Every structure is written in structure tokens, then in C-alpha cells.
Amino acid sequence: MAALEAGIDSIEVASVARRRRRIGPLFVVAAAWIVLIVSAAILAGVLPLPSPTDIDMLGKRAPPSAEHWLGNDGLGRDVLSRLIYGARFSLTVGLLAPVIGVVIGGFLGMMAGYFRGRLETFIVGGMDVLLAFPPLVLALAVTAYLGQSVANLTLVIGVLGIPAFTRVARAVTLSLSEREFVTAARALGATHSRILLRELLPNVALPLLAFFLLGVAVTIVVEGALSFLGLGVPPPTPSWGSMIGEGRESLDIAPQLAFLPAGFMFATVLAFNIVGDTLRALTDPRPGAL
């Protein structure tokens, strides 16, 4: 399972494509899709949509109609509405979980990269322990024990992302700490906290933001995996993962029930990857990286 390491792969995979350094049409389309899906998710309650949970036993797997634009699912629930409410859920977890990673991982990484020494050994060692678990196994185990809820899911996936963010923050801080402007600040008598906050943080923030967007993509995938297994958020709350899982049962008679949420998820994850990778390439100081 690609899980959280996938974010790290993407660095290797994507950095080869030098041409992606420019902001091209692909980037614009991806950003537009993100804006569209995020606003649809925010406005879901205001949009003239049928309820995502109302069951209509007579309209099981109904084809698209004026009333139900994308038809109904196996329980006669409106598919479009479920997709948009599902986006609300997937994006909430997808956007919140990496915040945990970015804040804690960013902090630990900067500390390790700036102070070095024992602190660094300790932090890197701690991350190694967290990385010792296959991420999906850990996520499953913790949600199984803690119980399935949006908060728990976000927390678990967020914590799993910490090592990746720590690595990025540490690597950037390490190389920046050697630079002249840091030496200059130190010579001027700046305190550690001033150097960290005023000199280093602005420079670490951009690569972290780029990695954050890749983290969103990975989180949506992991959340989808848990929901797909029926171990994400409990029904009837719609989530793309659980919709795919339910649609799998009727691949032979109504394949669109699995393919529609799968397509939405793929497009959204791809969009976050493209935007995140473009930003990463723009902020990567190495010429043509790799």
C-alpha cells in the first residue's frame, strides 16, 4: 500500500520531470478542480441536493434522471449528493490530518536540524520506531481500539504523517543552517528562537507547504482505504472509500456505483499531487533535482 511513504516516492519520481517547473495548463486544471470540489463540499448544505442518506427502496440503482443527476445507489440514495457529501468528509480528514504532521513534524524537524547532537539522534530514532509499523496496519489497529470517528481517524492518520514532515523539515533546516544569513544573524547576537522563527521558518515553510499538499493526497488515499474496508467513519455517513466498497458488490450490474467515487477520488488525489509537486519543484533549490 502506497500509504504515507508514497509522498516520499513522489519526490523521486517527479523531480526528474524538469518541464514541470513551469506553471502549465495542467497545474491550472488541477487547481481549478481542487477549488471546485472544495467549494462544493463547503456549500453541500446550501446546494439544491437531495439528502445523501434518504433511502428509496423503489429507486434502487436508478439510472440518471432530471431528479437524480447521477442516478441512485444500491439503497436508492442519490449518488451525486453522496459524492459531494463524501467529498466533505474525505477533504475534512484530508486537510486536517496533515496539519498535525506539518505542525509537529515541522517543529521536530527544525529542532533536530538546528540543534543537532543528542536531540537529533533522539528525534530521528523516535521517527524510526514510528516508521517500523506499516502505516495502514497501525492506522487500522488504532482505530479498531479507539473506535471509529472523524476525530480518531484524523488523529491517527495525522500522527502517521509526522515522520515524513520531520524528514523534510530537518533536511531543509540542515542545509539552511550552514548558509551565510544564519551565520550573520548569529554574529549579530540573535537568540536561537529568533533565528528559528525569523530566519529559518520562512524558508522552511514553503517546502513544507508543498509537502503538505502531497500529504493531503496521501491522506485521502489512506482514509479511503480504511473506509473501503468498512473501518473508517461509520455508515450512513458517505465517504468515497465506503462508496467504492459498496459499489464493488455490484460491479456486474451497476459498475458506475464503484467507478464514480473512484474517479472523483483519483481526480482529487491527482490534482493535489500535481499542485503539490509543482510547488515543490518551484521551491526546490537543487537545479533539476535528482
Place this chain on the structure above:
Amino acid sequence: MARFIGRRLVYLLPVLLAVTLLTFLIASLLPGDLAVTILGDQATPEKVEALRAQMGLDLPLWERYLRWLWGVAHGDLGRSFRTGETVLAAVADRLPVSLELMVIAEGMGLLIAIPLAILCAVKSGGALDRFMTGLAFGKLSLPPYLVAILLIYLFAVELNLLPATGWVPFSEDPITNIRSFVLPGLTLAFAEWPVLMRVLRSDMIATLQEDYIAMAKAKGLKPARILLVHALKPSSLTLVTVTGINIGRLIGGTLIIETIFALPGIGRLLVGAIYARDFIILQGVVLFVAVGFVIVNFIVDMLYAVLDPRIRHGRA
């Protein structure tokens, strides 16, 4: 070499210990009482109390951890309170299925990745190379469960060529057994090959610029011989590592894939334990998988050092 192994071993032990501690702590996060979970809501307080005492649940946390660790060190990971099966027996029963799946998946991945990597490296920056870079990037957004759905739809539902479920033991019917692994193997291979290809490709490009390759060309050796004999082996170092690390990732991948394709492996055991709320099995399997993962990574480190002497002398 012995010193290198010693250094890594010193590092391995604390990590393993921390893994056991973390596994134990996760299990103790369970809200409520394990004894009540086992006996059900209708159990009398006396019965619950007796079971708590019998399982040592009334002891302080650290003592429970040490007792549990003592058991684990002696190969006792507990037994399911539902079926009475020991964790070790359950794992031993399912492990071959998961291993077969991983080997098939990794093999298929390498089979796709190696030829493509060589072709891309020879004409780096060419049309095929650029196409593959784009494809590898797209693959990052396509998690295995989406690939599984696509493959099932294509091969099992539409074309009716391969089964989506229906595993039988290898000893009973080898052909049906292998057939039932094709789609899950392909699903996982699809997630693996782009990573493997990228790694081999970039190492291969570096190798092809070495002087001895120019020498081989000057001697008039055939391009195929240069590529396969002279360039492939020195370029495959990172590939070996990544293949090893991927085994760890595959453990996570098999979780979902085994559930989708109804293969009775470790992943399905774990997911099944969660569905059945069988917490002893869950804890045991998580520990087994995590320890296995750490040890596989350790072995990969060793293998890497054998292949590249610079690493064991700490110069790389």
C-alpha cells in the same frame, strides 16, 4: 563486516523494544474493559473480576507489559478468546498465502520494471522515458484498491478470464491456486513497478556514463551484452534495497488486497480480527507484522552492505 553488523544490531534492539512497547500501549488504549468485551454485557461482576485476575488485567500497566513481553520472548503471543487458536498458530497458518502473494507481486513488478527501465535508460529523455515518467506520476494517485476494482471489472466481470475470488490450497489444485493469485498479484505489481523502474533507470543512466562502458563499446561488444552483463549488475544496488523495503510496504498493501480477493493471508487475519473485535489476535498480528517489517529492513541493510563495500566502511 562483523563490526558493521554489530553496530546495526545495537541499533536494532532498542527499536524492537520500542515497537513492542508501542504495540502494547495501542492495545491498552481500548476504552472499557477487555474482560467485559470477552464475556459480554450480561456477565456477572464476579465472573468479570475472576477473568480480570486470570488475565492479569488488575495489575499495573508496567507489570502487564513486562509479563506480556516475557510471554512474547518465549513465543507466547496469547490466544484468541473466540476460537481458542493461538496467535502463533493462526499466523503460521496464514503466512504462506501472504508470502506467495508478495513473491508473485514483486516478481511481476520486476518483470515489468527491469525491461522498461533499461529501455528508458538507453534513450533517457526520449518519448518512452517521458511517457513512463508521466505514467509513474499518475500511478501515485491510483491506490491499489482502485486498481483492484478496475482489474476485477475488466478481467473477471467483462472478459471473464480470471477469477476474482476462489482461493484453494496449492497442494489441492496448483493451477486454480496460481490463477487466484494473478489478479491480486497484478494489482500489487501495478503499485510497485513504477518505483522499481525509476530507481533502476536512474542508476542505469549513471552507470552507462562510466568509463568502462565506453571501453566495452570501444571493444565492439554488442549493446545487449553491455546492457545486460556489464551495466545491469552494478546498477541494481538501489533496486535490491527498494525491492526489500517494498516487501514491508507490500505487507500493508496485502491487507486490502487479500480482503478484496478473499485470500486467507495475514492481512485478512488482521482485518477479520478487527471485524470480530478479537483484540488478542489483533495485538499479536500487529506485533508480528511490525517486528517482521523491522527485521526485513535490517536484512536489507545487511544485503546492501554486502553489495556495496563503501557502506560498511561508513564512507557512502
